[in-house]
Amino acid sequence: MKFFMKNDNIIESTEFKVEMIRKDFPLLTTTVHGKPLVYLDNAATSQKPWDVIKAIENYYAHQNSNIHRGVHYLSQLATEAYEESRKKVAQFINTAHNHEVIFTKGTTDGINLVASSFGRKFIHSGDIIMISTMEHHSNIVPWQLLSEYSGASLSVIPINEKGELLLDQFKSMLNKKVKLVCIAYVSNTLGTVNPVKKIIEISHQYNIPVLIDAAQAIQHLPIDVQELDCDFLVFSGHKMYGPTGIGVLYGKEKWLEDMPPYQGGGDMIKTVSFDKTTYNELPFKFEAGTPNIEAGICLANAIAYIKNIGFDQIHRHEHELLEYATDELLKIAGLKIIGTAAHKASVISFIVDNIHPYDIGLILDKLGIAVRTGHHCTQPLMDFYGIAGTVRASFAFYNTKEEVDQLVSGVKKAVRMLS
Structure with a gap:
């Protein structure tokens, strides 16, 4: 209002x-x-909106420089804007810490990051990854790939003809072998708004972490990750009136600290020698290479526009x-x-x-x-x-x-x- x-x-x-x-x-x-x-x-x-379009133009006209690695004025200016945007994202979804916001290329990239990094550390032969019948391919294929090389398997939550999850069957499918539940907040095909808070509560009774695909929710619904108590949440900027090529992975600090890096390269390291590399602190451990800087900065403009309405x-x-x-x-x-x-x-x-x-x-x-x-x-x-x-x-x-x-x-x- x-x-x-x-x-x-x-x-x-x-x-x-x-x-x-x-x-x-x-x-x-x-x-x-x-x-x-x-x-x-x-x-x-x-x-x-014009606010986002003009912000992109402003970056290239007045701020263009690589971030995090330069002491000169433009690099400091761009870095400050990029990190300020991270804070705005953290406020938008109410994270406990700013460093729980990892910038990605989009929802797909965020899911693949978790599948690769969390999967490498915590998913093993005989384990089960649970998804639902209504998932986007981006929340199916990465888990199939993980299953193929880890020896894990997929379990699929059924739905009824209306396109609603069958929660009673979901409960009956949970056991100690289930190591991760991955569910869409909103179905991109059906429009179904899933009861994700209830799913998270049920899963946590078995100490099972939950990843929420919020690609179709972030633009329609207010999201509070602490209130939901989800372990991971992913979304894309381009579906919420922002630029393409930018997305967000939220992860609880305890998981992100334990997970190995997703990619190697610049900015995700503290020290490098031919014998050993030590990794950077969060969130930079998961942000190798030069990112889509202007998109990261301008995501804050999209958030401001949504909040203003x-x-x-x-x-x-x-x-x-x-x-x-x-x-x-x-x-x-x-x-x-x-x-x-x-x-x-x-x-x-x-x-x-x-x-x-x-x-x-x-x-x-x-x-x-x-x-x-x-x-x-x-x-x-x-x-x-x-x-x-x-x-x-x-x-x-x-x-x-x-x-x-x-x-x-x-x-x-x-x-x-x-x-």
């Missing part, structure tokens, strides 16, 4: 001025095939879009929504009888409407539903009901053309 001043009194404002917000996102004013862009592919990547406002507007789009799409004959969980983020995946999702996506594109079609990097989930893929519309706080109307109209046109 936002507030403004009037005659020295604080007045609560409930109005969400989406048209004002849209002016902050230049790409939303573009045209596609001569039509105004309707951008509904936010689960793949979000658009960027406020998650209460974001949730209210996105939920209204989700409910409205769900109601309107279900009026189309032959359309079925895949993923009807009681708790959902603003994602709708659907199929239409006897029409391939790709064909619908092509027609929508000609109308200027950007959606995602295919398996959405969740092929095992598609197998569960017995389908090849879906059309996915994913909404952000800058989308409007008018854009939902255009989507519905476009799907109706595609159905007429393809039936």
Whole structure:
């Protein structure tokens, strides 16, 4: 909820001025095939506000230098900005320590870091890594790779037809062989918001650490890692209105201290000789080489933008879009929504009888409407539903009901053309 001043009194404002917000996102004013862009592919990547775009330009125009290793002015300036951004991230997700924030290339990189580093130290032959049916390939394949060379195995938490985890079965699957639980906070395909706090509490009863894939949650929901008590949490900047090529791995200090480095190179060392290398302190132990400096700095601008709007406002507007789009799409004959969980983020995946999702996506594109079609990097989930893929519309706080109307109209046109 936002507030403004009037005659020295604080007045609560409930109005969400989406048209004002849209002016902050230049790409939303573009045209596609001569039509105004309707951008509904936010689960793949979000658009960027001027605050982020200008911050990137400012870095290259006024701060460009390598960080952490220089005594000259520009290096100190860039280092200060980069580390200040780390503090902003730590505050955003409420870590106990700033050094529990590791900058990565993105969610995938963060998961692979844990699979490699935590896995090398703590996962052995006969151990079990637990994931769920709805996981993104990025939260499946790294654990398969780890299993192949460690002798561990995967165990998969089942779901129901609505796309909800079966918690009773999850509980029954836990035992002393399970060494890590890896779960998506929000499904990128179904929109399901999983009860991750409950999953963490149950897992910790067995002393099992939990990794949360927050790639689809960080832009929709406030996250407090201390309140969740998760052991690891990963997300990407580009899905939360920030730059590409930057992400975050949060890890509890006790795990990060015990884990070996993920990569070797510059900045992750204290001393190097041909006989032995000693490693740097956290977080630098896991940040070898020159990072995506400007993206790391500008992630703070994306966070500031989200905080300025406020998650209460974001949730209210996105939920209204989700409910409205769900109601309107279900009026189309032959359309079925895949993923009807009681708790959902603003994602709708659907199929239409006897029409391939790709064909619908092509027609929508000609109308200027950007959606995602295919398996959405969740092929095992598609197998569960017995389908090849879906059309996915994913909404952000800058989308409007008018854009939902255009989507519905476009799907109706595609159905007429393809039936």
